[in-house]
Amino acid sequence: xxxxxxxxxxxxxxxxxxxxxxxxxxxxxxxxxxxxxxxxxxxxxxxxxxxxxxxxxxxxxxxxxxxxxxxxxxxxxxxxxxxxxxxxxxxxxxxxxxxxxxxxxxxxxxxxxxxxxxxxxxxxxxxxxxxxxxxxxxxxxxxxxxxxxxxxxxxxxxxxxxxxxxxxxxxxxxxxxxxxxxxxxxxxxxxxxxxxxxxxxxxxxxxxxxxxxxxxxxxxxxxxxxxxxxxxxxxxxxxxxxxxxxxxxxxxxxxxxxxxxxxxx
Numbered sequence: 001x002x003x004x005x006x007x008x009x010x011x012x013x014x015x016x017x018x019x020x021x022x023x024x025x026x027x028x029x030x031x032x033x034x035x036x037x038x039x040x041x042x043x044x045x046x047x048x049x050x051x052x053x054x055x056x057x058x059x060x061x062x063x064x065x066x067x068x069x070x071x072x073x074x075x076x077x078x079x080x081x082x083x084x085x086x087x088x089x090x091x092x093x094x095x096x097x098x099x100x101x102x103x104x105x106x107x108x109x110x111x112x113x114x115x116x117x118x119x120x121x122x123x124x125x126x127x128x129x130x131x132x133x134x135x136x137x138x139x140x141x142x143x144x145x146x147x148x149x150x151x152x153x154x155x156x157x158x159x160x161x162x163x164x165x166x167x168x169x170x171x172x173x174x175x176x177x178x179x180x181x182x183x184x185x186x187x188x189x190x191x192x193x194x195x196x197x198x199x200x201x202x203x204x205x206x207x208x209x210x211x212x213x214x215x216x217x218x219x220x221x222x223x224x225x226x227x228x229x230x231x232x233x234x235x236x237x238x239x240x241x242x243x244x245x246x247x248x249x250x251x252x253x254x255x256x257x258x259x260x261x262x263x264x265x
Contacts, residue, residue, distance in 0.1 A: 022215040023258055024133045025208070026085055026151045032130055033083065036096075037076045039123035044069050046116040056106045059098070065106070072099050085152040093134050094146035100127050101139040135259055149257035151208055157253035158205035161221070162198050164247045168228070168240055169194035175237035182235060190231050197224045204254070218258045225251045225262075 024032065052066040063071075075096045083089040107120050124138065131138035134148040149157075169191055176187045200220045207214035229248070232240050248262075255262035 025211050033079050035126045039126055043116055043119040043123050046119045048115045088148040088150035090147045097131055097140050104139045154208045154257045155205050157250045158201050161250040162201035165194055165198035171239040175239050179236050
């Protein structure tokens with residue numbers, strides 16, 4: 001019993017726990033984009049007519065503020081139209097945020113207290129939340145990456161990870177039968193880890209599929225992934241090692257969805 005406890009403790013010490021951040025699900029993002037559209041309308045209504053006639057430099061040259069805001073509305077429409085469970089509309093959101101960054105820079109060149117400033121500040125707060133959901137910061141830097149893993153992609157990755165972990169358990173059982181360097185308590189502990197990992201990945205899949213908060217489930221999956229990876233790398237388990245690159249790719253998708261880095265090196 002003592003050896004088994006020590007074995008589990010050793011597995012836990014192989015990596016630093018990975019803390020997942022709560023992510024906005026597809027429904028949350030759609031609601032956020034809707035708030036951005038409402039905020040754009042309120043900002044537009046609040047602007048002084050003379051300010052709307054001023055010139056702003058956009059991606060395609062100089063245009064007046066009013067036309068730029070109309071283009072901004074069209075880009076919001078594109079995001080709403082293309083955002084689906086199997087498509088996160090990262091490209092469209094990137095375009096929207098880059099245009100908003102230009103408006104941000106222009107508007108803050110105006111005199112403090114200009115009509116529409118409060119409305120823009122409120123809109124900018126929602127744009128900041130949208131950027132965060134896509135792994136970026138608003139206003140966008142020149143070479144910022146705007147990328148979100150949608151619910152469908154997370155569900156698919158978690159489902160594949162659950163099945164892969166179940167298969168990994170069988171591979172470890174086979175590999176460890178001939179590996180005398182690993183004692184029985186450690187062998188039993190790591191096999192149990194693989195079984196628990198499969199169940200945790202399934203729980204994550206179910207939470208995301210149901211549109212429920214899932215950061216705690218993701219944290220469990222990622223933390224155990226670190227322990228499993230450490231064991232596979234540091235022990236002679238050829239079958240499990242051969243399967244790990246594909247498993248690691250599923251872990252990478254889950255980590256990216258919750259704004260966590262994951263190293264397969």
